[in-house]
Amino acid sequence: MAAVTKIDAGLTASGSNQKKQAPELGAVMHEHVYNRLRDALITGRLTPGRALSVRGIAAEFDVSAMPAREAIRQLAAVGALEFTDTRRVSIAKMTAEKLEEIKTARLLLEPILAERSLISVAGKQREKRRLLRSLEKHDAALDAAIRRGDVSQYTQYNSAFHFELYRASGSAVLIDLVESLWLRFGPFMRVVIGRLGTSCLIDDRHKDIMEAIEAEDAKALKKAVRDDLLHGMNNIDVAEIEADT
Amino acid sequence: MAAVTKIDAGLTASGSNQKKQAPELGAVMHEHVYNRLRDALITGRLTPGRALSVRGIAAEFDVSAMPAREAIRQLAAVGALEFTDTRRVSIAKMTAEKLEEIKTARLLLEPILAERSLISVAGKQREKRRLLRSLEKHDAALDAAIRRGDVSQYTQYNSAFHFELYRASGSAVLIDLVESLWLRFGPFMRVVIGRLGTSCLIDDRHKDIMEAIEAEDAKALKKAVRDDLLHGMNNIDVAEIEADT
DNA sequence: GATATTTAAATGTGATCACAAAATAGAGAT
DNA sequence: ATCTCTATTTTGTGATCACATTTAAATATC
Numbered sequence: 001m002a003a004v005t006k007i008d009a010g011l012t013a014s015g016s017n018q019k020k021q022a023p024e025l026g027a028v029m030h031e032h033v034y035n036r037l038r039d040a041l042i043t044g045r046l047t048p049g050r051a052l053s054v055r056g057i058a059a060e061f062d063v064s065a066m067p068a069r070e071a072i073r074q075l076a077a078v079g080a081l082e083f084t085d086t087r088r089v090s091i092a093k094m095t096a097e098k099l100e101e102i103k104t105a106r107l108l109l110e111p112i113l114a115e116r117s118l119i120s121v122a123g124k125q126r127e128k129r130r131l132l133r134s135l136e137k138h139d140a141a142l143d144a145a146i147r148r149g150d151v152s153q154y155t156q157y158n159s160a161f162h163f164e165l166y167r168a169s170g171s172a173v174l175i176d177l178v179e180s181l182w183l184r185f186g187p188f189m190r191v192v193i194g195r196l197g198t199s200c201l202i203d204d205r206h207k208d209i210m211e212a213i214e215a216e217d218a219k220a221l222k223k224a225v226r227d228d229l230l231h232g233m234n235n236i237d238v239a240e241i242e243a244d245t
Numbered sequence: 246m247a248a249v250t251k252i253d254a255g256l257t258a259s260g261s262n263q264k265k266q267a268p269e270l271g272a273v274m275h276e277h278v279y280n281r282l283r284d285a286l287i288t289g290r291l292t293p294g295r296a297l298s299v300r301g302i303a304a305e306f307d308v309s310a311m312p313a314r315e316a317i318r319q320l321a322a323v324g325a326l327e328f329t330d331t332r333r334v335s336i337a338k339m340t341a342e343k344l345e346e347i348k349t350a351r352l353l354l355e356p357i358l359a360e361r362s363l364i365s366v367a368g369k370q371r372e373k374r375r376l377l378r379s380l381e382k383h384d385a386a387l388d389a390a391i392r393r394g395d396v397s398q399y400t401q402y403n404s405a406f407h408f409e410l411y412r413a414s415g416s417a418v419l420i421d422l423v424e425s426l427w428l429r430f431g432p433f434m435r436v437v438i439g440r441l442g443t444s445c446l447i448d449d450r451h452k453d454i455m456e457a458i459e460a461e462d463a464k465a466l467k468k469a470v471r472d473d474l475l476h477g478m479n480n481i482d483v484a485e486i487e488a489d490t
Numbered sequence: 491g492a493t494a495t496t497t498a499a500a501t502g503t504g505a506t507c508a509c510a511a512a513a514t515a516g517a518g519a520t
Numbered sequence: 521a522t523c524t525c526t527a528t529t530t531t532g533t534g535a536t537c538a539c540a541t542t543t544a545a546a547t548a549t550c
Contacts, residue, residue: 028332028533053501064535069502073315077322079421086542087273087502101418108353173346173429176324177422184418273503298531309505314532331512332532496547506537513530520523 030067033057034074041080041091041183043155044190051090052081080183094188102185103233109178110162110229111222114209116169122216131168132210135161139206146198151190154198159186161206192236200235204228275312278302279319286325286336286428288400289435296335297326325428339433347430348478354423355407355474356467359454361414367461376413377455380406384451391443399443400435406451437481445480449473 024032037057040046057068072089075081082092092098121128138161145153159182166175193201205228212221269277282302285291302313317334320326327337337343366373383406390398404427411420438446450473457466 030533054503055501065502066534066536069315070318070533073318074322077319079418088542089502097415098418101416104357105354105419105422108357109350112349112353170342171346173324173343173426174350177350177425180422180425181418275503299533300531311504311506315503333512334532492550494547494549496545498543498545500543501541503539503541504537505539507535509533509535511531511533513528515526515528517526518524520521 028067029061029063030070030074033061033063033067033071036061037071037075038080038183039156041075042159042186043152044186044188044193045152046091046187048091048093048187048191051088053089075183078180078183080180091187092184094191098184099188099233099236102181103229106178106181106185106229106233107226109174109181110166111225113166113169113171113174113178114221114225115218116171116174117165117167118213118216118218118221120169121213127168128213128216131164132213134164135206135210135213138164139210142206143202146201149198151193151198154193154201155186155190165209189232196235201232204231273312274306274308275315275319278306278308278312278316281306282316282320283325283428284401286320287404287431288397289431289433289438290397291336291432293336293338293432293436296333298334320428323425323428325425336432337429339436343429344433344478344481347426348474351423351426351430351474351478352471354419354426355411356470358411358414358416358419358423359466359470360463361416361419362410362412363458363461363463363466365414366458372413373458373461376409377458379409380451380455380458383409384455387451388447391446394443396435396438396443399438399446400431404431410454434477441480446477449476 021032021036024035027035037046046052052072054065054068054072057072058065061068072081076083076089079092081089083089117131121131138157142154142157142161145151145157162182163175163179166178169175205224208224209221209228212218212224266277266281269280272280282291291297297317299310299313299317302317303310306313317326321328321334324337326334328334362376366376383402387399387402387406390396390402407427408420408424411423414420450469453469454466454473457463457469
């Protein structure tokens, strides 16, 4: 079998041997495939440049070609996958220009999304508590993953932390845009972390974010989110990117 | 035949009787279907709430179900189409919240995209001239469409004007995001214009945009783009939206 | 041993079929 | 006319096949 089709190691959660995962309740097969692939992309289990194929994905998830095709096309539509000149599909590679665009867009959208979430929970003690508790849970798991050096778990909980925060805003459109950005950035993020090690991650601004929510300080929250993004993206050496692509 | 499937009038360019359109060079059938549907959405030829179906689209474009399925799924992935609870697909309806989100995101992204375009042509007289000439051409055609009261042509040239401007930036990611926003907004825009008439459109800021590019004044350009968007979106009565959905 | 050429395998695309669920239409009763 | 229940049609989904093209492997050539 060709190497490009065998992506088992990339799709299975790191350290886990379970190949199958029960489909979500009420989800059809192509949605199941889509969700698993999306998670694999956001957490960086699929490395940039890796080639995918309809039949490869189908075999991976033990389905026919149809659900695999639909999932792949959907992911390509949001920019997570890209097509070669011969319509073969692969994880998009990163370029310095693209990275700069993603950074710009994230800095524009994510602080606002956080602010909207704060607005929607401000004053409502129950909801605010629930959100903060959830964020703290993700942050604790995230810190533990950093200490263990588990990159996969870290990315998982980091995205969970951020999207838990953003979802509280109820701003579906903006979240869609941001998710598209994370899908483009995820595979590359993993490469960066893999090189620098998880130690570079400990100094995030999640505590500041939670404190700002607690204090209902929108300005501080926006700054904390902004700083968190910058912290995550600024130690990326553009030269390394170019060398890698 | 059920009414929901018959979308002929919506997909054919207004005033035109030609049903077939030659596929783009090198494009496969599902890309052809996607492009035609995307244009129909951006120019508002498909009204919000309208139900689509795989077989209906397939019949419309004289292809089998496969290309129709792929095109529909791709458009749903970027938010242009939405699924009902029973996985039937339809043109998304507008809500006040969604409209506000789209407006926010457009105001964040489009002025910056315009500024980037200016930066990329600033100083380069040839490229600047070419861009301005192209913009003037679209703007003239747009004005003519307004005077004729031709909503379809107007939306066509208006999107052409904006994306011609944005494409000059070379910022593919940001353009993707903005295109997603236009796809969500297009069908609804048509409804609004249809009610207010094209007369409300003449007062756009396209001349200001072109003058700012000519003068290479980034600040003025951002303001002109911002004002243009606000002009296009501010005369929308939220109450009407709610009544419509 | 490196390079060109041929052969085999893999891949994207389009078409068609089957099936269950859902929407629609129609008949009948009130 | 209005509602209810049934029958028909429509629809999304998944599976499978065929075909042309591309990629990878194997073989031959120098």
